[in-house]
């Protein structure tokens with residue numbers, strides 16, 4: 001079986017480590033070989049958080065520059081920052097709702113317009129899926145479910161060796177009971193947005 | 196129940212490397228564990244702590260967060276010398292702190308299995324250096340094993356307890372961040388039986404290291420080396436994979452990059468890999484016979500050329516004429532090893548699968564085309580996203596008050612913790628930092644050598660870790676500086692672990708709380724004040740007095756880390772807002788405190804109500820009194 005290298009990037013608090021962990025668990029449940037890696041570092045203090053899920057035969061836990069098959073971005077400028085992981089055939093899925101860093105809030109740096117960022121992504125990559133994932137999380141009545149929206153979008157856009165049922169079962173059993181239903185709804189909304 | 200406590204074996208579970216180490220220890224029947232936290236090791240102790248708290252009836256081991264790594268190792272040594280299976284964990288630089296007991300513990304050995312985890316951090320994701328702790332095995336004479344990923348980490352942990360008992364010596368496991376923080380399927384075996392207590396059997400000829408005893412013990416240690424080497428020769432963790440006349444020798448996480456590269460290059464019938472997992476003592480016979488069977492050899496190891504040098508020495512000693520390559524002495528790579536043309540391996544930073552693949556292809560002359568990197572010219576510049584102190588962090592308030600009083604001229608030695616972020620603008624109150632505890636001791640050096648005003652910062656966990664002895668030194672030698680202890684009631688940086696200064700009753704622990712102020716008075720400090728940093732005016736006054744004091748003065752800035760406080764009880768303070776009619780747009784609040792809850796809109800300051808926690812710092816800075824609490828609804 002060929003290898004699928006999926007990189008997740010977001011900012012502290014958006015929950016991308018949970019998304020990659022759940023995807024890893026679903027892969028295991030589906031009988032797939034999987035390696036997940038996480039950089040924890042400064043997650044708590046508003047920094048960039050990156051993780052990777054590698055499905056298939058590879059044993060390396062990380063994805064090199066230019067070698068991601070899929071990049072899932074929770075924030076539009078983080079899609080730019082992580083672009084060195086992509087090559088021209090990479091599929092990039094991004095949430096377009098900005099989460100401006102503090103440097104921008106105080107006027108020390110400029111925040112590129114999301115349309116410009118997406119236009120640049122499209123000029124470099126054959127496949128870009130960009131949508132306001134945060135509004136879908138809000139539609140699911142769970143603003144913290146952006147991670148589930150993006151996970152849904154991944155399943156909607158990419159042929160994975162894990163069936164959707166298994167993924168949803170993992171979401172239901174592994175996330176807080178109170179949020180299980182809205183998490184699954186967020187997943188479905190993301191799935192539709194990207195399918 | 197937690198999967199880690201599953202009594203039976205058989206199933207596979209997706210585990211973080213550090214959770215796998217915990218499971219490995221439980222399968223070995225570990226009875227005692229100590230640590231000082233530090234990335235990337237922290238999830239090992241944090242998991243042991245959590246399990247013991249959540250499942251007190253199921254868990255049979257003793258666990259403690261010790262005050263520092265030296266203490267953790269000595270405490271663990273006492274337990275292992277008494278005859279119970281013991282684990283001691285730390286990050287790489289923690290072993291420096293524990294190096295003194297480590298060297299001589301290697302002489303005396305243990306009566307029950309003892310495993311020491313050193314978690315190294317190539318690329319310095321969250322560390323002050325990227326030292327290679329494989330040297331510690333060589334320095335101390337302790338056996339060392341290096342797993343390639345979580346599954347092997349679990350298996351090796353269990354094995355190391357047995358090995359330790361067989362040799363009567365502690366055994367080290369060395370991981371790197373990519374092993375600690377990777378997840379993969381880990382097959383379980385059943386939980387081990389725990390021997391919870393034992394009896395200390397006196398034997399001064401083994402355990403009391405006066406010179407006459409230690410001379411013998413050194414010979415004992417050298418004997419253990421030979422015994423361990425014989426085991427290493429036969430170890431299944433040292434094995435040859437594949438066939439061919441081209442050789443690669445590798446260990447640790449780089450093994451994965453090598454195996455993937457060989458597959459990607461379609462070279463399984465050309466390249467033979469010697470995978471080393473039991474890396475000290477090295478299996479010299481196995482390596483020599485590997486060298487004899489290949490035409491040339493590439494050594495792939497992150498950081499220092501330790502294997503490479505050993506392989507070169509061995510080839511020389513055995514007269515094996517084989518070309519050996521690895522790192523090129525004296526070459527300094529460009530900043531990112533990933534973009535550098537792969538003519539050699541670097542001693543800096545972690546490797547990537549691509550780098551290893553390219554270097555193997557180039558060295559062995561295998562044709563291969565990698566996917567091209569994108570040309571990113573013209574990309575809109577992503578704004579920086581540096582980490583920042585959280586909204587409502589008390590460190591911000593303390594820094595603000597100190598800077599108001601002591602200005603930019605004062606020298607600010609600092610220490611390691613969340614508060615190290617005070618190096619960033621607008622705070623910029625960090626001038627010297629080398630290791631935990633260095634704030635206090637270096638202050639004396641700087642103030643003596645220069646006569647300049649010195650105010651230093653240390654966190655409460657760091658103060659207990661290694662600040663107390665420095666402060667005693669400062670008092671004894673009549674130094675002249677002010678030490679600010681940032682007492683946020685937790686070890687925030689590494690995941691909010693308790694320490695002796697924490698009132699752990701609130702979190703349901705039965706450990707004893709050591710309040711800071713009497714401790715510091717007891718050390719002989721003549722000027723000690725405790726401040727509440729969010730009361731800006733009185734805090735400033737106290738800091739002013741402390742700085743005016745001739746000699747050593749201490750300010751304890753006491754306020755809980757809100758992230759920690761929130762775990763114990765919900766935060767209830769009202770959030771603040773900027774009243775538009777009053778804000779004149781000086782933006783003093785933003786320029787001086789840089790709270791991430793604040794932003795600029797139409798030239799005025801604004802506060803994001805979802806991020807503000809109502810600490811009221813900004814409100815006390817605003818000269819227009821434009822920042823007020825949001826009125827309660829209704």
Ligand SMILES: Cc1ncc(C[n+]2csc(CCOP(=O)(O)OP(=O)(O)O)c2C)c(N)n1
Pocket residue numbers: 231232233234264286288289290292322323611612613614631653654655656657658681683685686687688689
């Ligand atoms: C010798 C050593 N051990 C452990 C660490 C990891 N570490 C860095 S800071 C820190 C503790 C920080 O706690 P504290 O001083 O209370 O500051 P806070 O983060 O709470 O502000 C730890 C454990 C280290 N850098 N060096």
Ligand code: SF4
Pocket residue numbers: 044045583584585586587588589590613614683687688756757758759
């Ligand atoms: S975790 Fe606590 S101590 Fe650390 S920056 Fe946040 S509020 Fe401050």
Ligand code: SF4
Pocket residue numbers: 586587770771788790791792793802806807808809810811812813814
């Ligand atoms: S009160 Fe002001 S300084 Fe404190 S958290 Fe709210 S916005 Fe930040």
